[in-house]
Amino acid sequence: MARPKPSAFDKVKTVADNRRARFDYFIEDTFEAGISLTGTEVKSLRFGEGSIKEAYAEVRDGEAWLVNANIPEFSHGNRFNHEPKRPRKLLLHHREIEKLVGAVERKGMTLIPMSVYFNGKGRAKVELALAKGKQTHDKRATIKDRDWQRDKARLMRENG
Numbered sequence: 001m002a003r004p005k006p007s008a009f010d011k012v013k014t015v016a017d018n019r020r021a022r023f024d025y026f027i028e029d030t031f032e033a034g035i036s037l038t039g040t041e042v043k044s045l046r047f048g049e050g051s052i053k054e055a056y057a058e059v060r061d062g063e064a065w066l067v068n069a070n071i072p073e074f075s076h077g078n079r080f081n082h083e084p085k086r087p088r089k090l091l092l093h094h095r096e097i098e099k100l101v102g103a104v105e106r107k108g109m110t111l112i113p114m115s116v117y118f119n120g121k122g123r124a125k126v127e128l129a130l131a132k133g134k135q136t137h138d139k140r141a142t143i144k145d146r147d148w149q150r151d152k153a154r155l156m157r158e159n160g
Helices: 041-046 092-109 136-159
Strands: 015-017 027-035 057-061 065-068 088-091 110-118 126-133
Touching: 027 110, 041 110, 057 092, 057 136, 065 092, 092 110, 092 126
Parallel strands: none
Antiparallel strands: 015 110, 027 088, 027 126, 057 065, 057 110, 065 088, 110 126
C-alpha cells in the first residue's frame, strides 16, 4: 500500500521562485520532482544563486527535463565548473511522467517550474506545475480582483 503524499511540500530553503507564473497561468496541479545536479551546481544553489524565470519543463523519450533554468557557475569552481543553462534531468516516478505527458498532449497544458528549494533532507527539489495559459482578459480580471482585495483590506483597517 502506497503512502499518502503530504499536501504541502517540505521547503526548508527556497532558492528561486517563479512569481510571474501565477499571473500568466492557471495552476491545475503541482508535483515535487528531484533534480539531477553536478557538485558545483549544488554549491551555487546553496549560495542562493539561480533563476527559473524563463524556464520550462518538457518530456522527451520518457524522461522529464528542466530547460533554460539558469544556475550560474560556482565562483570557487575550477575547470570542472558546469554550464549555466544546460538541460537538467528531473527525477519523477514513471506514473507521474505518464500523467504529465497525457495532460500536455491531450489538454494542451504546460509544465512550469514554480520554485527550486532544498527539502528537510538537504536535497534540491523543483516544484512543477501543470498549468493552462491565461488570456489577456483573464490577466485583467486577476489584476482587478487583487486590487479589490487590497482596497477591501484597507477599508476594513480604516473603518474597523
